[in-house]
Amino acid sequence: MAQQSNMQPNKPVFGTDPNSEKPKRGFWSWLIYLLIGVMIVSMFYPFDTKKVEKDLSYTQFTSYIEQNMVERLTVYDDNRVQAGIKQEYYTVVFGTQDNAEKVKGMLTTQVPSVEEFAKYTDDVNTRRKANGLKPIDIKYEKSRDMWYLLLVNVIPWILIIFFFVFMTRGIGSMGGGIFGVGKAKARLFDKNEKDKVTFKDVAGLAGAKQEVEEIVAFLKNPQKYTDLGGKIPKGALLVGPPGTGKTLLAKAVAGEADVPFFSMSGSDFVEMFVGVGASRVRDLFRQAKEKAPAIIFIDEIDAVGRARGKGALTGGNDERESTLNQLLTEMDGFGTNSGVIILAATNRAEILDPALLRAGRFDRQIHVELPDLQERKEIFGVHLRPLKLDDTVDVNFLSKQTPGFSGADIANVCNEAALIAARHDRKKVGKQDFMDAVDRIVGGLERKNKILTDEEKRSIAYHEAGHATISWLLQWANPLVKVTIVPRGMALGAAWYLPEERQLTNKEHILDELCSLLGGRAAEQLFLHQTSTGALNDLERATKQAYAMVAYYGMSDKLKDISFYDSTGRYEYAVTKPYSEQTAEIIDSETAAIISEQMQRAKKILEEHAEQHHRIAQMLIDREVITSEDVESVLGPRPWKSRGDELIDANEELQSQETAAASEQESNNE
Numbered sequence: 001m002a003q004q005s006n007m008q009p010n011k012p013v014f015g016t017d018p019n020s021e022k023p024k025r026g027f028w029s030w031l032i033y034l035l036i037g038v039m040i041v042s043m044f045y046p047f048d049t050k051k052v053e054k055d056l057s058y059t060q061f062t063s064y065i066e067q068n069m070v071e072r073l074t075v076y077d078d079n080r081v082q083a084g085i086k087q088e089y090y091t092v093v094f095g096t097q098d099n100a101e102k103v104k105g106m107l108t109t110q111v112p113s114v115e116e117f118a119k120y121t122d123d124v125n126t127r128r129k130a131n132g133l134k135p136i137d138i139k140y141e142k143s144r145d146m147w148y149l150l151l152v153n154v155i156p157w158i159l160i161i162f163f164f165v166f167m168t169r170g171i172g173s174m175g176g177g178i179f180g181v182g183k184a185k186a187r188l189f190d191k192n193e194k195d196k197v198t199f200k201d202v203a204g205l206a207g208a209k210q211e212v213e214e215i216v217a218f219l220k221n222p223q224k225y226t227d228l229g230g231k232i233p234k235g236a237l238l239v240g241p242p243g244t245g246k247t248l249l250a251k252a253v254a255g256e257a258d259v260p261f262f263s264m265s266g267s268d269f270v271e272m273f274v275g276v277g278a279s280r281v282r283d284l285f286r287q288a289k290e291k292a293p294a295i296i297f298i299d300e301i302d303a304v305g306r307a308r309g310k311g312a313l314t315g316g317n318d319e320r321e322s323t324l325n326q327l328l329t330e331m332d333g334f335g336t337n338s339g340v341i342i343l344a345a346t347n348r349a350e351i352l353d354p355a356l357l358r359a360g361r362f363d364r365q366i367h368v369e370l371p372d373l374q375e376r377k378e379i380f381g382v383h384l385r386p387l388k389l390d391d392t393v394d395v396n397f398l399s400k401q402t403p404g405f406s407g408a409d410i411a412n413v414c415n416e417a418a419l420i421a422a423r424h425d426r427k428k429v430g431k432q433d434f435m436d437a438v439d440r441i442v443g444g445l446e447r448k449n450k451i452l453t454d455e456e457k458r459s460i461a462y463h464e465a466g467h468a469t470i471s472w473l474l475q476w477a478n479p480l481v482k483v484t485i486v487p488r489g490m491a492l493g494a495a496w497y498l499p500e501e502r503q504l505t506n507k508e509h510i511l512d513e514l515c516s517l518l519g520g521r522a523a524e525q526l527f528l529h530q531t532s533t534g535a536l537n538d539l540e541r542a543t544k545q546a547y548a549m550v551a552y553y554g555m556s557d558k559l560k561d562i563s564f565y566d567s568t569g570r571y572e573y574a575v576t577k578p579y580s581e582q583t584a585e586i587i588d589s590e591t592a593a594i595i596s597e598q599m600q601r602a603k604k605i606l607e608e609h610a611e612q613h614h615r616i617a618q619m620l621i622d623r624e625v626i627t628s629e630d631v632e633s634v635l636g637p638r639p640w641k642s643r644g645d646e647l648i649d650a651n652e653e654l655q656s657q658e659t660a661a662a663s664e665q666e667s668n669n670e
Contacts, residue, residue: 075117216257237362260291418433515602551587
């Protein structure tokens, strides 16, 4: 598994140089500044230049009222009064020769109080009525304070500015604004980055690393290969389970290559607007061609590379398929992409479109598998460097105890062990801390507050003792490590095994594993005369394995050498199965027969070793947790050596031979 050489947080490997020159302000930025300026000016200078106001004293104001020049009054609750002058007196009052129909004039004053002014206006209107004149129109309104003016004058401008910023800066994650929605959001690797990842930081994966190193060599010295008539490969697909180091390998390529490295996720091509994905593909390849030779890395390519027409209910002309079509065209179309190599990563290669995987596009597939025993040892060596360890920690032991773990899982184990040691105030991390970390990751956190009755505890103990007894006595069953009846996660009891890392699995191997899985239910039926729901997970796994033996591996008596396994995924969305109803009945009967046969076999083994089983069950009731050493004290040592021990011994022997050869070479040189 590819891992970094330290556990410290690293700076982003991809990105732009923080010291680079800031971009210049564009048209939209200046437009926003202009709008802000117009808003400020409009608050202090009215746009209506034809409106004239004149502030008077109270005496002058009342004199105009007495001279019958005022036709309307507006009284505010803050003792302020505005008067509208009749048009024929506008020139006399304001002293202007402008056209009176196009000019508005107002007189303002401050009265002693609204009540007294109301009495005065009532008296004026009474006298005007007596003289046959039209009374003055009077309105009473609330004053418009600063907050009102702010809402009326400022808020609309703020909304307008926000709208322009929203449109220019982008909607959501469109990057580059609405006018740059079709631009690729690829991150350009900075080769001057200090904390970059190189091939030295990649542990394990020797074969995958070698193929990736060849790609870097192609770009560094292409003439070496083209002189012989060869062509630079177009692309390489990194395929493997999650956490095995596909992205880390791509980062190592970025750290090693002296060429521009564009990184982009498959989901970055997907957008709500039609045609955006294809536009981003074109823009990405345009940037890469301008800087060729260059490398493009597309992570999680299955987001856009899913096979066309498979399970599609909306037709074939959707946005994702148009993006895939553009990607296919750019990789190997009429245009040339000389000097541009595409790396992609996925853990679902079976759902990718066949046109994407053909020669000339992704010329090679690099399989990044789960690490084996030796590779896990190398990965532990990487992640144990920053930890303070005591003398009890053995790398060989840890690598044997973590079969099936990916590099990310091993990193999690090391980190969790350090946290557990710190939680118990230890100065160094020990072997038990690592074992507790593995238990927590695999089985979950102990639920010590889960209260079990004595009957439930006894049933769980007999169940787990059945697993432990049969797995210990069968040659091809997984060797036992530890058994517990303390609830963990969703399980009331658990048994830890050390799976054999085989390259090939025989029928005998699967049958022994089936018998071991059914040992818990067999012990319940044989010794407790009952069945419980605790065997649900065991029965599910056993049924799937037995079905795989019949339908996939051709290991049944009635369906020999026949497999209905679909590696292409063609029948994933099919309504009908690839076999007849008669064949389905045979598969069901053969699966049931295999499970029944192994159940009887498990009961027979438990009957022959009933006394030892009861002793193991009682140990579990008394101590709640027992190890392989406790089981060995009851059943004796296993006569079969595990494959893990064989690999360790073979590796140590190989290292000793290499050391002896090196010493002999030195002596010959002397």
